[in-house]
Amino acid sequence: MIPLPLAELITVVRGDPHDIPQPPPRITGPVVIDSRQVTPGALFAALPGEHVDGHDFAAAAVAAGAVAVLATRPVGVPAIVVEDVTDALGALARHTVGRLTDAGRTTVVALTGSAGKTSTKDLIAQALARLAPTVWTPDSFNNEIGLPLTALRAEESTRHLVLEMGARGIGHIRYLTSLTPPTIGVVLNVGTAHLGEFGSREAIAEAKGELVEALPPAADGGVAVLNADDPLVRAMAARTAARVVLFGESPEADVRAESARLTPDGHPTFLLHTPTGRAEVTMRLYGEHHVSNALAAAAVAHEAGMPVGEIAQALAAAGSLSKWRMEVTTRPDGVTIVNDAYNANPESMRAALRALAAMGERAHAAGGRTWAVLGQMAELGETSLDEHDALGRLAVRLNVNRLVSVGGREAAWLDAGARNEGSWGEESVHVSDAESAVTLLRDELRPGDVVLVKASRAVGLEQVALQLAGDGAAGATPGGTRGAGGADGEVAAR
Template sequence: MFSAEQIASITGGRLDADPQILVAGEAVLDSRAAVPGSLFIAVVGENSDGHDYAQAAVSNGAALVLASKPLPGIPSVVVDDVQLALGQLAKAHLAELRKAGDLRVVGITGSAGKTTTKDLIGTVLSSVGETVFPAGSFNNELGLPLTVLKATADTRYLVLEMGASAPGDLTYLTSIAPLDVAVVLIVGAAHLGGFGGGIEDVARAKAELVQGVLEGGKVVLNADDLRVLAMREQAAGEVLTFGAVRNTTFQATNTEIDPLGRVHFDVTDARTGASERVQLGLVGEHHMTNALAAITAVAALGVPLADAVSHINNAKALSPHRMDVTEREDGVTIIDDSYNANPDSMRAALKSLAVVAGRKRRT
């Protein structure tokens, strides 16, 4: 909860409102989502200007508007850069929560699998304590701060997806939300155009997540991807690895794909020797990497292997358009993987389609 005066102070903005106004609700980008006490973020986009909807947001209950130009008659804080100011607010909010309680922050990056891994980690941690994790891919300079601002004094775990389209993106995001656990999945061809030099530049950018871990924090790396595994050299604290290769902290063995395209495998914790059978309900062999990452990440926070696997085996697709399978009454199977994908995730989706169809069904 911030007062209008505090928001102006944190962001360096000009206060055009009663200083004592309290923002006790969520920060929102859509005026239709505003409720009493909300903070409306007036973002100028490619096709619309949030300032045009400021009055509607206030009519719906928003207590204050964060704006980049004056809004006469509307309670607001006017800043030079709304996106930057939103990040400053989220950073201040998280810092206060850390002072007040035992909050742990998990960040996930990778060229594919971020959203599913985030959902799996959030599902497991929700069984342990109050957990905040976003629906969908709120992983950029706007989405991540909005997620951070959802956390409250009761939140024990904050699970954040962190995307990178260019060098420096993850450094910025981890400056807002420094991590207790950093998870790196794969280095692939996503966003190559933003990195310029090629796949090694992507790897360097993803490694920024490892550098954003707090003292005493842990790093979780995919040992099946040598570019990811090499990031262990940049980790200041404990590193936990996962994969199908040997000498990992959490190793997958005895992998099988059932006729519905769901992956089953044994996972063994090298630290304790404990082993469990993972039987995913999610479609796609590539989800083995996501499940292993989630198991390793929650282990870094003290969740026993058996508990983690139990919840992951029961997990459903939470975020829309990610390998969501629907069986129609006429016998047609629809696999909806229509989110904004990249070559690596498209390859995985097409492989899953071939497995599910086998040689018996037309695709």
């Protein structure tokens, strides 16, 4: 964070100081919502959580070195009292980003989409970091809490701020862009995820398009990076005054892929075309969906002035910066675990299954089998059962050897879809919970098998992948924030 006098903070958040020492100190450390993350000079934001209240940890935060606490009531230690801590975080982020952008130091890159936001954000960040100091969204901290916390990590030296933006409804992205106005906006896709919340893909497109509406005009440097292969995204060109750059496999895309395919190990490979040249790319990541993600990242990197050869190198070297997204672990006994359990929707499920099928080609040649351990895709509304049925059928069509569906009604429809498509015997099994899945797999896995684990975040199937990889004790659950908003500190939106 840019060092900030406490007196200036009070003005920015319109707060009421309590128990502030004289002379007032400066905030020189990070802004945190977890008292365990406090370092000397930090500001601790006391958020009410689903299970705990951050105000209860105010004294511990100050004892650990926090200069003050952002709170909604006096807490007996130095505090700035505001009406709403989340709103105050937003005001502070707006102030900080404004200092950087008004001085012309920092370019804000924002991206959204129904699927692939976090993976694409990681690709963009790794490419831009090759050019200049870059700050980006950790994991999926993409809502009204996570986005300000990310923006407040920026320093005077930061030249690129890469921000993932999610939405739970109309107006959410508009609010986020008011906190951190972007110069470059990226819209990846409009999928069927979260139809239960939005009601239709058109409503999702309306919400996602708020990003391009917030961009400055082309004359002021605004750039809208849009997916040429998604008609609902491409149509957003009419909603912005920014210059439009198209990416995709369409011949009309400014940044496009030619001859895209997967290697025998499941890695995407393609010929990258940009307005200034072309280069071959083979990625470390797994799955065909990363082609589109890589093209979006390439378009942003090209706008930042990176030559095509360096873009190709950056994409080839990039890994996942966020946990449980196509994380591949090969055990000493030759079993490969693919942990993609952070979240799921129909589009990402299909992409993951195709990646598994590609990886399985080599596994089958060595006598191994492919396993898909799948759970519920949440928030699909009236389409939910049909989507789960279709996913089970797809697993059969892709010749996945074994399907293990985990959970309740939706998982049962996964299993039924596979059986109705022609699965027989024990090719498809429905179990009630993650532990049952682990028990089954431990009994039946053999060297050379490849196991994909994927479901919506609430299902918690990462436990299956972590235990099978022999790493269940390390990082088995996300660190719960003390006093953070949302269940178990989750600050991601859609």
